[in-house]
Amino acid sequence: MLPVAIEYTFWNERYPEAFACFGDAIVGDGEDRSSAEWNGLFTKALQTTADALSRKAQLRCATAFEPLLAGRAGIGGVYDFWRAARARLQGKGWQPEHGEDKY
Numbered sequence: 430m431l432p433v434a435i436e437y438t439f440w441n442e443r444y445p446e447a448f449a450c451f452g453d454a455i456v457g458d459g460e461d462r463s464s465a466e467w468n469g470l471f472t473k474a475l476q477t478t479a480d481a482l483s484r485k486a487q488l489r490c491a492t493a494f495e496p497l498l499a500g501r502a503g504i505g506g507v508y509d510f511w512r513a514a515r516a517r518l519q520g521k522g523w524q525p526e527h528g529e530d531k532y
Contacts, residue, residue, distance in 0.1 A: 430455045430471055434479040438486045448486050448494060452478030 432452035437445040452474050462470070485493045516523035 430474070432471070432475040432478040434475065434482040436479075436482050436486055440489055448482060450478055450482035450485070452481070 431454050434450045434452070436448045438448060439445045455470060455474055513523045
């Protein structure tokens, strides 16, 4: 069994980002276990994986994750038009992503 935790988190953009974390694989070791013991083992492994993902997501450090897909950034419409115009007036480059020093 491979525990997988998935979390949808809003960081800086309009839509949430999906994060996933894979835990350590659980392989049968030949011991005879009851279904309750297996359930407890799987529950603990999944909780450990979910806790690890939650800690990483709360740090908001993009380098802690490997991006698999990318979408469009920014809000769009009047708000992004205003942000782009403001950046140009200040002589800065504009990027639609939110965050530090992005506009």
